[in-house]
Amino acid sequence: MFRSGLAVVANTLLAHLAGDVGGAALVGGIGVANKIMMFPFSIILGFGTGFQPVAGFNWGARKYDRVQQSYRFCSTVAIVGAVVLSSILAIFAVPIMGAFGETGGLQQGYGAFCIRLQCLALPVHAWVAVVNMLCAGLGKAKGAFLLATSRQGTCFIPILYPLVYFFQANGIVAVQAMADILSLVMAIPIAIKVTKEIRLTGERFERENEIST
Numbered sequence: 669m670f671r672s673g674l675a676v677v678a679n680t681l682l683a684h685l686a687g688d689v690g691g692a693a694l695v696g697g698i699g700v701a702n703k704i705m706m707f708p709f710s711i712i713l714g715f716g717t718g719f720q721p722v723a724g725f726n727w728g729a730r731k732y733d734r735v736q737q738s739y740r741f742c743s744t745v746a747i748v749g750a751v752v753l754s755s756i757l758a759i760f761a762v763p764i765m766g767a768f769g770e771t772g773g774l775q776q777g778y779g780a781f782c783i784r785l786q787c788l789a790l791p792v793h794a795w796v797a798v799v800n801m802l803c804a805g806l807g808k809a810k811g812a813f814l815l816a817t818s819r820q821g822t823c824f825i826p827i828l829y830p831l832v833y834f835f836q837a838n839g840i841v842a843v844q845a846m847a848d849i850l851s852l853v854m855a856i857p858i859a860i861k862v863t864k865e866i867r868l869t870g871e872r873f874e875r876e877n878e879i880s881t
Contacts, residue, residue: 670813674821681828682840690778690837697778698841700768704779705786708753712794715746716801723805732870735806739863742798750794754787761787782841789848793819796848796855803862811858815851823850 686694719742726734757764761780769775796815803811814822824847831839831846 671816671821674817674825678820678824678828681825682843685828685832686837686840689832689840690774693774694778694837694840696769697765697775698782700765700775701779701782701786702844704757704764704783708750708757708790709793711753712746712750712790712797715742715749716797719798720801720805723802724807727806727866730873732866732873735866736863736870739798739802739866743795746794746798747791750791754790758784758787778837778841781838782844785842785845786848789845792852793848796851799855799859799862803858806862806866808862811862815855815858818851818854819847820844823847823854 682698683695686698690697719738722738723735726732726738761783762776765776765779765783768779796818800812800815803809803815818824824843827846827850828843831843833839835842
């Protein structure tokens with residue numbers, strides 16, 4: 669609920685500022701770019717959603733080694749997959765944008781730049797999504813909430829106005845990529861804390877089994 673609500677607020681503010689700063693070309697450019705980036709974002713979200721029950725079921729079954737293995741595997745696959753997808757999109761950003769508007773226009777330029785910036789941050793977004801789903805699967809509601817609302821909420825809205833003030837149209841284009849990078853700052857301590865808890869819980873469980881046998 670909060671993620672969807674904050675996304676609506678963020679997109680409304682973004683569209684309003686884009687209209688004031690760059691007019692229809694900027695609004696159209698970032699709008700098309702964000703729709704295009706929904707394809708890799710949806711793949712990442714689907715992959716993370718598939719990981720969530722794996723982590724949750726093994727956590728509940730006290731298979732702590734499997735939780736760790738699945739987390740490492742999914743982190744690696746998500747990052748590598750994001751690098752491949754982002755490389756393809758970044759290379760073909762201009763012709764992809766050209767399919768949605770006038771070739772060589774401002775809309776194409778804004779959109780291609782926006783796509784390439786978001787492609788740079790896509791591996792970060794992929795890993796943060798895995799950490800988010802790890803928290804959700806293990807019942808760590810606070811961590812899951814913070815990461816779920818970071819991309820288009822807590823890491824997006826506070827930097828929107830400063831970026832527009834200092835960089836105008838380029839700030840509008842770069843805000844989503846910057847928010848994704850900032851979400852990494854939030855995800856790292858959460859990931860360290862959760863993975864440490866998984867490891868310590870697993871070690872404690874093994875000691876208890878040894879004592880009981």
